[in-house]
Amino acid sequence: MSKQYWLVKQEPEGYPWSRFVEEKGTFWDGVRNYQARNHLRTMKKNDLVLYYHSGKERAVVGIARVTRTAYPDPTADDPQWVAVDLAPVKAFKKPVALAEIKSESSLSNIALVRQSRLSVMPLEKQEFEKLQKMGGLQ
DNA sequence: GCCAACGTTGGC
């Protein structure tokens, strides 16, 4: 199957992009939401993932990729919850703010806008490429 | 700090 595209949300106070880059990757744990979990389970190796800072910052800051597909979340008691491993690919030259995303009509369908509480969501290829371009990358 | 959106829990 071909590559898929995702967006994950993280509070910069919890685990900022800068630390993600320093550590050259992390395991993406702590997801306790069925919809988000199902998305995690669907991720394949080398799928590309946009990294979004929620809270105060509210901007997409960089691109990551999946280095290990879903496995039981070591921080959960219940084995139904899963984690994946992600590694940084490239930082955006310019973070793309939520306000910009909202004002872009071609991005009005993404879950970030429509369902603000979802922490892991799929993106269409053209949506991913649009965001990438807005972030100053090809 | 407030509130909307959404999920979960528990009483019936």
Place this chain on the structure above:
DNA sequence: GCCAACGTTGGC
């Protein structure tokens, strides 16, 4: 199985 109450997340 419905729904009210409550908790959490995240934008404003």
